[in-house]
Amino acid sequence: MYAQKEHTLAQLQKGVRADGRKLDEFRKITIDADSVATAEGGARVTCGDTHVIAGVKMALGTPYPDTPDSGVLMVNVELLPMSNPEYEPGPPSIDSIETSRVIDRGIRESHAFDSKSLCVTAGEQVWIVNVDICPVNADGNLIDIGGLAAVAAIKSAKFPEVEDGKVNYKKLSKKPLKLEHVPIPITVVKIGDVLVVDPTYDEWSVADARLTATTIEDGRLCSLQKGGDVPLTIDEVNTIVDLAVKKGKELRKLL
Amino acid sequence: MAYKKRYDGRGFNDTRPIEATAGVIKNADGSAHFKIGKTEAYAAVYGPRSLHPRFMQDPKKGVLRCFYGMMPFSGAGDRVRPGPNRRSKELCLVIQKALMPVLDLSAYPNAVVDLFIDFPQTDAGTRCAAICAASIALADAGFPMRDMVTAVSLGKVEDKMVIDLDYQEEAHEDGDVADIPLAMVPSTGEITLLQADGFFTADDLKGGLADIQPVVEEIAEQMRAAVRARYEG
């Protein structure tokens, strides 16, 4: 409470974090995959006190006219007011939209799905994959944990049965939603001149800038997003990108 | 036709298995996780905190605001669009009315207590689960309340009165189905919520209500145990 920037910074410069972690250390992560009974795929992920639930819902719909044989992926983050006293009920806040977009872009640009495999009849009917991410307790780093939950949920998803052109949600087929790549977003925040991985909400709220880098399993980057009011130097960007590759590998092992 | 055996094999007066836990959301002042069968609710209480806009304030006592939401993937069918709708708004209202008779907010004039209830998965009976979760969260937050309001649904499937319908029973096609959710102050038997959908006779209702208090008390005791467990260390 009452997160104080000067104090947090002074401690960080000594290499001390409020919860005793190293600057590049994640909190303990648990993943409970395929744990949402009503969804086609789901995952509950905790990282320290951050707890999110991700669910995959699949529907049949018409494709976009410019990509008639591609399925549609939509990632959405709901910053539920239940999960943090700062979040308010009402239409999606700009933070929730940015978080959604960053996770969405990471998955989309990694070509995690073969989008052709989501096509039923070209130009007429394709699968629409909705991935929704809801925090239960939001204690910082929702992009990384949300992204991890989304991937875990997609990994556990199965197509529902189709009967007479309609989806029968009561029956799931054995056919999984095949993942070609595993994109993992890693966000590094800059507080003063210190770079920190997996920020808690207190650290997040005093951060000057951040960079989210999404990597796939061979270490290639597929999306970036810089946030915050303060610029980053080239050196800082280089360090962050290296960290993202390293941490991405660690997190991918948990899946 | 007669309804001889329930779809999931439990007795006509049995609820589905219940799990209740208090204090699951660290950021909140009080919180709960309540699961009955496959219906699962999280409740979080924030406050008392200052209330704006000013015209909503009550100078005599604190205001309880309820928010009911289904996570987009929590429905058995299509994706649920996030955000409030007519159904969820009505539920917020009846949940608030169900809880207020036991809750004493007189120490917090002009302030608000926010109660958020969200469902990761549902299988009928959400308003009852919402009320139970809310009661645990409010008790966990330390508010003075004379009892923990407990809710369960009565129901009629064909000729049988049953307790705690699940989705399969609600969708039962051969014959009448009625769903009668109710909330009760367990110690006194006062009813604080009563709604119904479907056909049933006055005698059905009277018979159902006559036997419901022990069931409610049993659920309430599980809820109280959940709150106690949080503080017993």
Added chain:
Amino acid sequence: MTESTVLVKDKTVVAPGQALANGMEFFPGPGTYREGDTIRANQIGMLTVDGKVLKTTPLAGRYTPKVDDVVIGRVEDILMSGWRIDFNCPYSAVLPLQDATTDFIKKGADLTEYFELDDFVACKITQVTSQNLIDVSMKGPGLRKLKGGQFLRVNSAKVPRLIGRKGSMVSMLKDATGCQIVVGQNGVVWLNGENEALAVTMVQRIENEAHIPGLTEKIKTTLEKETGKKIDMAAIQEEERKQFEERKSFERKSFERKRFDRKPRFNKPRQKAFKK
């Protein structure tokens, strides 16, 4: 009438609506109520059976402001002649000019010289109205601006344990860690010093284990192990006693001052009562 019985053991945790005793021989105290023949709890709390009276000590709940409590707050607004203080409570407090400093402040002066937005203060509640309008004061020993350091939020029901009997727990922490520590009754704790991390873990441990008997001894052992220093409880108690004396003498003085203030300064003629 049936025989009166207590249904729950002394010193156990009870939840709202739980039956505590049957019969008319027992009486409901704070945190309990009577419903017909039964006494029930109306709050999550620890039960105490005090002769024929049943009462509970609350285990949770937001802080409710009380006069004479020392609280830690943040300056959230600057008013015409004072400051608005937010202190982890649904109601904010006002710190009037005359209770903030003894300096003479000219009308229209820049108040940020004294307290700036987002400054933190340890202050004392002087007045609470029925609608929870609250006044605080900075006059008193230990009341001051808190610079640097970090703030922790603890359950305000656990604050008495954190302070300890006559301040023994918090004094021991200060002595062992060498940190400055201020505990606000509103559940905000300020810590500042080299060995902050240890102090923070200790505060959190005391909060989590508040109900365990013999906690002071356990904390003492851990502190001695961590710092490699012996803790002399007698010296701490002596120090605490001195501070207590200081506080008492301040209160006595301010009481006398108030009494002096109340004397009429001029011999105003008394207003005559209206005749009927």
